[in-house]
Amino acid sequence: MPEKKHIVVLGAGFGGLTFTQKFRHSNARITIIDRQNHHLFQPLLYQVATGGLAMPDIAEPVRTILSRREDVQVLMDSAQSIDTEKKTVELSHQTLHYDYLVVALGMVNSYFGNDAWAQHTIGLKSLNEARRIRQRVLNAFEQAEALHDPSERQRLMTVVVVGAGPTGVEMAGALSELTKRVFKKDFRSIKPEQSRIILVEAADRVLTMYSEASSAKAQKSLERMGVELKLNQAVEDISEACITVGGERIEAESIIWTAGVQANPLVNQLPGDHNRKGQIATEPDCSLRGHPEVFAIGDIADLVDCKGVRVPGVSPAAMQMGRHVARILEDELNEKSKARPPFAYLDKGSMATIGRSSAVAEFGKFQFSGFPAWFLWLAVHLVFLIGFRNRLAVLIQWMYAYTKYRPGARVFEKPTQN
Amino acid sequence: MPEKKHIVVLGAGFGGLTFTQKFRHSNARITIIDRQNHHLFQPLLYQVATGGLAMPDIAEPVRTILSRREDVQVLMDSAQSIDTEKKTVELSHQTLHYDYLVVALGMVNSYFGNDAWAQHTIGLKSLNEARRIRQRVLNAFEQAEALHDPSERQRLMTVVVVGAGPTGVEMAGALSELTKRVFKKDFRSIKPEQSRIILVEAADRVLTMYSEASSAKAQKSLERMGVELKLNQAVEDISEACITVGGERIEAESIIWTAGVQANPLVNQLPGDHNRKGQIATEPDCSLRGHPEVFAIGDIADLVDCKGVRVPGVSPAAMQMGRHVARILEDELNEKSKARPPFAYLDKGSMATIGRSSAVAEFGKFQFSGFPAWFLWLAVHLVFLIGFRNRLAVLIQWMYAYTKYRPGARVFEKPTQN
Structure with missing residues (x-):
């Protein structure tokens, strides 16, 4: 039996978590990494800030959400660097080798140079x-x-x-x-x-x-x-x-x-074209040019979809991309040798x-x-x-x-x- | 019409809050001061520490609890000093004069000198x-x-x-x-x-x-x-x-x-006998010797009640003392010139x-x-x-x-x- 493919997911926001929840294959295992212990429902964060909700109301430990998934390892850690040639991600105490990498790191505050x-x-x-x-x-x-x-x-x-x-x-x-x-x-x-x-x-x-x-x-x-x-x-x-x-x-x-927001600085380490906000241009299937094994999903992706629509930085888009990449990888691991379908954003x-x-x-x-x-x-x-x-x-x-x-x-x- | 009597309450824990909720007199106004904005239900604090409850589940803003009491002013502040001769309490930005003072400051952590x-x-x-x-x-x-x-x-x-x-x-x-x-x-x-x-x-x-x-x-x-x-x-x-x-x-x-715990250091400024834990000895009615206008209630009081029971540092005792002092002051403001009754602890x-x-x-x-x-x-x-x-x-x-x-x-x- 061949060794299981290792999929590393960076970020447990809407994109990374949806990918991990939707993807499942007997011949693969997932490591999902986030610097916080929780998935955060960001759309309601302002209600925590204004005293309307308590913190645990809108956040749930990633480990709890995924506790039944024996094929998933959750790590609270920050990726220090990504090497797309060696196919490795360096964490605080260890270096992970990946077969596939899903980058879903999201945005950070930006002050326009100030x-x-x-x-x-x-x-x-x-x-x-x-x-x-x-x-x-x-x-x-x-x-x-x-x-x-x-x-x-x-x-x-x-x-x-x-x-x-x-x-x-x-x-x-x-x-x-x-x-x-x-x-x-x-x-x-x-x-x-x-x-x-x-x-x-x-x-x-x-x-x-x-x-x-x-x-x-x-x-x-x-x-x-x-x-x-x-x-x-x-x-x-x-x-x-x-x-x-x-x-x-x-x-x-x-x-x-x-x-203002800009892409997580780690996205800069990915090979490809970065726009003014630090987002990286992807192929129509959400992978990086020349690196079909690396995907960028969610807010950090700079993508005009197959219908000519610029995919916006909103949570439904991130979740749709997560689902899209999950399907692509399941098909590939099932050795269905069809061409990868392009991502199509459905504006809800x-x-x-x-x-x-x-x-x-x-x-x-x-x-x-x-x-x-x-x-x-x-x-x-x-x-x-x-x-x-x-x-x-x-x-x-x-x-x-x-x-x-x-x-x-x-x-x-x-x-x-x- | 004579000016209303000013009652200053230090601390919005079980003792101070109960006093404020129970005491009400048309000829008095209350200022209650706590260094936090909330009354805390301490008995469940360990559940917040172990992830069982969210912070707002066991705490409520003091102002909210007392918002209907037009005769009560709530201040989030720390008393810097107490002068029982001049009958003043010094806060961060102002000095308050009191006619009656209810000290309900509670305990802080103690490390036995380490x-x-x-x-x-x-x-x-x-x-x-x-x-x-x-x-x-x-x-x-x-x-x-x-x-x-x-x-x-x-x-x-x-x-x-x-x-x-x-x-x-x-x-x-x-x-x-x-x-x-x-x-x-x-x-x-x-x-x-x-x-x-x-x-x-x-x-x-x-x-x-x-x-x-x-x-x-x-x-x-x-x-x-x-x-x-x-x-x-x-x-x-x-x-x-x-x-x-x-x-x-x-x-x-x-x-x-x-x-280990010891009385809030401010209690040291009150005149009287302090025990090893910094608690202050009170008269049977919870007032200080020689200062019938100053009361010490809750954990900081060192008191053997009229039945010969040492009043323990637990929340029911603090609440009972708050109620007791409220009744004493209501009677005095009503000019019922009877002797103040001694406090009797009811062990529930x-x-x-x-x-x-x-x-x-x-x-x-x-x-x-x-x-x-x-x-x-x-x-x-x-x-x-x-x-x-x-x-x-x-x-x-x-x-x-x-x-x-x-x-x-x-x-x-x-x-x-x-």
């Missing part, structure tokens, strides 16, 4: 960042309540969100509800309705990937909720608790960065919430907004969450928050203890 | 410490899976719990279940059943505050679960990932300290769990153990948790963990990101 901004802002890519945002914002309001200087109070009660993509829009909406409405009942000295939530965007509208009609609806919802929009404005500078936008210096205790639509009972959704020609879009958003996110326990926990938190108008996870650890 | 041990161990008094224990233990097993050196693996898979009081016993039991049973299905390279959970105690039995029969039952349960007991053994030294007990050096990645019994379906409980003459005690433990803790949302969340997590044998909160943030 890396110094990173230390004055908090991104939203990990549980750790979500926890830090929650801690920063909630602690700022507690501090404001405990002192009397009006200008210091206003600074503490100001939050700036940079970038009006789905993450920035959802974040600004949730922050506005939290600070202007939920806090209103809880504080005695400060007036939470005087808090400022400022959303900064370089383009001329929010949610640029949506239709102009949806953008306008989202914008109206945000304004109704008291979010201050600064469109057509690029960030000029960020220092500690201060951001300069369009010549205006805004003092803000909390500055949240959702404006997109949605973003803007606070309580409001959302925009687009499905091909169909666009809708308001309560129906919001309700659909809830349902879809519950269905796609991994695990029954998570679905139940999130459903209960949402029901509670909706009826009581009180997100239920507003506890944080005192910052200085960290 | 303060250097603090940096090599993790206590279990706050959410932050619970999070760090979870991170430390789970990360150690992930590291063990990713390397091959057998002795390093054994070190990573060893947890030492110092102190076999209720917290230490419950912690050791939960850790044993997690590492030896739950992990068994999830890991491929390491053998989780080879993990070592070591419980160190200077006395000759576990749970010394219980009867010898209950101690023996708890001990048997722990041994059946594979916990290694080291009784009659004092800790000789603790350095980084190494503890010396009874002449034996034990290499252990995780060392958890539940062996005590309970400790030792893993799945096992516990010991004592109610006066009645002692029981095993499943009935465990079931009662669940019910009582659910009833005493604050808030409907928390009760529902905890109930669901427990039902899930019981039926699936999988605690549902085993996610952690990669340590180096901290």
Whole structure:
């Protein structure tokens, strides 16, 4: 009996995890590597940041998800380097040889060359960042309540969100509800309705990937909720608790960065053409040119699919690519010597919430907004969450928050203890 | 109309919060101060540490609990000093004058003069410490899976719990279940059943505050679960990932300290007699000698009650003292000029769990153990948790963990990101 083929998967996000769950072959074994112990449901990360959900509600240990798969080894580790000639991946304590490599490393925050901004802002890519945002914002309001200087109070009660993509829009909406409405009942000295939530965007509208009609609806919802929009404005500078936008210096205790992402730096080590964001060009089947045994899937792939559509960096695309590569490898291991089919992206639509009972959704020609879009958003996110326990926990938190108008996870650890 | 009396409460644990919830008088206002934003249900903290519950399940913002009380101001701050002559409490940014002061500051970890041990161990008094224990233990097993050196693996898979009081016993039991049973299905390279959970105690039995029969039952349960007991053994030294007990050096990645507590250092500033643990002697009514306007309640009070019983440092006693002082102050503000009644502790019994379906409980003459005690433990803790949302969340997590044998909160943030 020949030795089993070894498939190494880098990253347990939507792409890498879907590949691992869908691929199964008696003549192969998988090692999946992630630097965290959990798969994270990123679309709901902003709710952890704004006290609506607890961390374990939207994350599940990779090892638990895959515990029944005896053919899968899960390692919490970071790949140090990839050698596509020797077909090896170097980890912290060992070097793995692969027969096939699936790179699904995802994106990291990007500051457009202003890396110094990173230390004055908090991104939203990990549980750790979500926890830090929650801690920063909630602690700022507690501090404001405990002192009397009006200008210091206003600074503490100001939050700036940079970038009006789905993450920035959802974040600004949730922050506005939290600070202007939920806090209103809880504080005695400060007036939470005087808090400022400022959303900064370089383009001329929010949610640029949506239709102009949806953008306008989202914008109206945000304004109704008291979010201050600064469109057509690029960030000029960020220092500690201060951001300069369009010549205006805004003092803000909390500055949240959702404006830019780039591919995980390790993707640079893969041979091929990298675009400005560090994404790598792939063949139509998601493999690398000259390396049919290496695949790049998810956000890091720079691919125009067989229908001429540029595959967007969204979770459904990553999951579809994972499934596509799983099928290709199963066929090859079954020695079906047919040509690899090209990847075809199926656009299932997109949605973003803007606070309580409001959302925009687009499905091909169909666009809708308001309560129906919001309700659909809830349902879809519950269905796609991994695990029954998570679905139940999130459903209960949402029901509670909706009826009581009180997100239920507003506890944080005192910052200085960290 | 005379100015309202100002009551300052230090600490929003069981004592301070109960006082604030029970006391209400039209001629008084309360300021309650805690260094955290939340009231913490400490009896379940070990379940957060061992991945059974999420942080927001057992904690609730103090402001939220008291949001309907317009007469109460909540401040997240730390008292810097107390001046019982001037009747002032100095906070970070302001000085408060009080007419009555209720000190309910609780206990902090104590290392019996070996303060250097603090940096090599993790206590279990706050959410932050619970999070760090979870991170430390789970990360150690992930590291063990990713390397091959057998002795390093054994070190990573060893947890030492110092102190076999209720917290230490419950912690050791939960850790044993997690590492030896739950992990068994999830890991491929390491053998989780080879993990070592070591419980160190200077006395000759576990749970010394219980009867010898209950101690023996708890001990048997722990041994059946594979916990290694080291009784009659004092800790000789603790350095980084190494503890010396009874002449034996034990290499252990995780060392958890539940062996000693002492009163919050601020209690030292109160005038009166302090015992070895820093607790302050109070008059029978819980006030300080010569200062009828200052009360010390909860764990920090050194009090033999009117029935001759030394009031123990447990949450029911703290709550009873809070209620007692609330009644005294209400009577005084109503100008009922009767003598203050002495505090009488009502022992409602005590309970400790030792893993799945096992516990010991004592109610006066009645002692029981095993499943009935465990079931009662669940019910009582659910009833005493604050808030409907928390009760529902905890109930669901427990039902899930019981039926699936999988605690549902085993996610952690990669340590180096901290």
